[in-house]
Amino acid sequence: MMILGAGLLVLIAISALVIVRTDDVTNQILALSFYGLLFALLFFLFQAPDVALSQITVGAIALPLMVMLAITRMKHRGELKAQGQAEKGHD
Amino acid sequence: MLANLPYYVAAWLFLCGLYGIVRSRHLVHTVISLTVLQSSTYVLLLAIGFRKGGYAPIFADIAPGVITVDPVVQALMLTDVVVEVTVVALLLAMVVKAFEKGGTTRPDDLRFMRG
């Protein structure tokens, strides 16, 4: 049990470094979701079921969802701007 | 030293998050690094409250009086986890607005925000 906890902590440290070093934002969302699931496992090992439930719903689902919504909206705005410029260029 | 591994991992996560904020080239990357920074406090709080051989503080199956881990620290973290995602949503709304007004997501290029 302690070996599992130690291994999980080392895995969390490694994936935090991976998140921070990833440059593409869309790839970071996947790493963030994995990181959230690792945390949920860690909370189970630390005998904290309430917090683990919160972390599963929030850290692995709602947080990547929010980031994806923001990126989608920015891409949408980027498309609108590109279309607007294309139309202005045609005039 | 291995016995205190959670404390060292908490410091490592804190410094990783800070490194991400310092080095980021995309505002959304900055916000995600802030999330990593915040998760270091979860590890530290839980490590303080843990007791070897303790059960979870839910007495639906076990009799009250059995040795458990600390429930106060878990109560602090429960609301923290949910509120964090809403604050991240607010920060991302600011990022979206900065992108619309400035046209770029690189923090170094958002010159119109300089005083």
Next chain:
Amino acid sequence: MTEKRRLLLFFAGAIGVASVYCAGIRNMPPFGHYRGPYGDVIARLAVYERHTTDTVNAITYDYRGFDTLGEEFILFSAVTGVMLLLRPETQERRRRETEGENPESFRDRAALSETVQVFTTGMFGFAVLFGIYIGTHGQLTPGGGFQGGVIIAAAPMLLYVAENTDAFRRILSHPLMEFFEALGAAGYAVVGLVALAFSAPFLTNVLPLGKTGDVFSSGTIAVISACVGVEVGAGFMLVTYEYLREILSREKNTED
């Protein structure tokens, strides 16, 4: 300041922080030897004092209920901030009315198979039911208002995945959503004020405590948990709608 100089400054600071932190850890009690008295006191007394089996929720909604009231209002103001920041501005509305729509990017998707659509839409009901179950059993098992609210708010995304954007938009843009969010936030404060009517301090547990193990037990904890669940669920749905508002209105115009 160039990036290299910034990184050098950061590393200098990080080494300082790490060395002071490691010097401080040496004086802490080793991992696994919890010393403090409060956790043991509450774990021993909460079942008898509040007739609840989930001590973590008893602390969150009763012993430290005032802190949770503050955190709920952080959530409320963050949702208000998102709605203020992302509201459509007058320039955009005028421009959207004048220029024609050309949404080709939404039409060249592969059509989703009907099995997936039917199953995903069916799962929506189960997800909402599960969220209500977790939200109302906070005083007995791990769960409570925060978790139940997030599960309920994440359920409509199943509709979006099943390409039922019409139902998705109708659920999220319902005018009663803001009312329910305000109701949840105000309900918590009202429950606290009810205690004043019983000539007890604010947020005291004044409702009948019931039998341990029942759903209707532990007085105000269940009521507060339900209020928080409603507020968190409605708040998340409002935030999701604000982010997707433009994309959803475009899809509405193409389907006509």
